[in-house]
Amino acid sequence: MSECMTPRLSSPNAWIVSIMLAFMLAACQGDPSPPEAGDAAAADPESDSVVPVALVTGSTRGLGEEVATRLGAMGYHVIVHGRNIERGEAVVAAIESADGSAEFRRADFLELQQVRELAVGIREDFDRLELLINNAGIGSVDGEMERTVDGVEPVFQVNYLAHFLLTEELLPLLRAAAPARIINVSSAAQAAIDFDDVMLERWEPVEGQIGRPYAQSKLAQILHAFDMAERLEGTGVTINALHPATFMDTYMVRRAGIEPRATVDEGADAVMQLVTDDVGSGQYYRDMQPAQVHEQADDAEARRKLRELSLELADLVQ
Numbered sequence: 001m002s003e004c005m006t007p008r009l010s011s012p013n014a015w016i017v018s019i020m021l022a023f024m025l026a027a028c029q030g031d032p033s034p035p036e037a038g039d040a041a042a043a044d045p046e047s048d049s050v051v052p053v054a055l056v057t058g059s060t061r062g063l064g065e066e067v068a069t070r071l072g073a074m075g076y077h078v079i080v081h082g083r084n085i086e087r088g089e090a091v092v093a094a095i096e097s098a099d100g101s102a103e104f105r106r107a108d109f110l111e112l113q114q115v116r117e118l119a120v121g122i123r124e125d126f127d128r129l130e131l132l133i134n135n136a137g138i139g140s141v142d143g144e145m146e147r148t149v150d151g152v153e154p155v156f157q158v159n160y161l162a163h164f165l166l167t168e169e170l171l172p173l174l175r176a177a178a179p180a181r182i183i184n185v186s187s188a189a190q191a192a193i194d195f196d197d198v199m200l201e202r203w204e205p206v207e208g209q210i211g212r213p214y215a216q217s218k219l220a221q222i223l224h225a226f227d228m229a230e231r232l233e234g235t236g237v238t239i240n241a242l243h244p245a246t247f248m249d250t251y252m253v254r255r256a257g258i259e260p261r262a263t264v265d266e267g268a269d270a271v272m273q274l275v276t277d278d279v280g281s282g283q284y285y286r287d288m289q290p291a292q293v294h295e296q297a298d299d300a301e302a303r304r305k306l307r308e309l310s311l312e313l314a315d316l317v318q
């Protein structure tokens, strides 16, 4: 079977089927110098007394761990984030043992209040943030959860909405550090957001259908990047999105029963390119190259609808 054909699967786990298909669809489509403090593009931490600060969400393992480790080696103070304290502290220890600087902060993105508290804590302790990498993600939710405590479809919340809220809450620090960068770790698995059914009440995972919760959340991250790029024009804060690599050898991929075919290093190379190179703002990269994105990302009305819905869901409406 060609790797780009839709496979016939008879897995009893619908989510595994759907996420595999999402990843396979992604595979069939068309996807590093550090910052002067205050210039995430050119930041050279060693040439400035101010240590640039980076927050990498979901850096207790997988792609985020590797990116956090590289940023630590470049001279950033790295805020390692995730839920698992033991793994988070191990990442911090590894960065420190290589003469880097890091700390761990725990927040479960299945609860928006924990996202707010994470942001409040960072605002209390730092007056600038050079780099925000919105990376934490899940392919599907553990167990039978249909809604988070915030009433939101869980994959949409962890992958997209929590990061929307976090970005809003940390914007003052990013603006203070400008030039600063935001990177949304998205995916080539993208499905249009149905604004009449964002919570996917009418969607049932079925054989042959892509993993809509994941693919919708990943496209939402790209709409977010494009929308924010317009909003942040002229501020010195850039935002881009990328598909890092296809089927990296990470927990998310192995949990879905997929044979990895890319390394975490490959994905980290793609992320680091957006950290270090002059790529502008409002771009979508697949692996190391600018790439075509789902047409909904170019729809200004869809971006406006998503922004308004997100402000409402995140309780940010004035």
Ligand SMILES: NC(=O)c1ccc[n+]([C@@H]2O[C@H](COP(=O)([O-])OP(=O)(O)OC[C@H]3O[C@@H](n4cnc5c(N)ncnc54)[C@H](OP(=O)(O)O)[C@@H]3O)[C@@H](O)[C@H]2O)c1
Residues within 6 Å of the ligand: 057, 058, 059, 060, 061, 062, 063, 064, 081, 082, 083, 084, 085, 087, 107, 108, 109, 110, 134, 135, 136, 137, 138, 158, 185, 186, 187, 188, 243, 244, 245, 246, 247, 248, 249, 250, 251, 252, 253
């Ligand atoms: N793997 C691939 O081939 C691939 C391809 C395209 C895009 N991506 C994207 O790359 C990013 C990283 O994926 P990965 O493959 O490295 O996954 P991973 O190894 O499973 O790591 C996921 C990270 O997200 C954190 N996380 C998960 N649920 C969370 C929650 N509820 N609250 C807070 N943090 C949470 C995890 O922290 P804890 O375990 O501590 O909770 C972990 O650090 C994701 O956004 C993914 O969509 C991956």
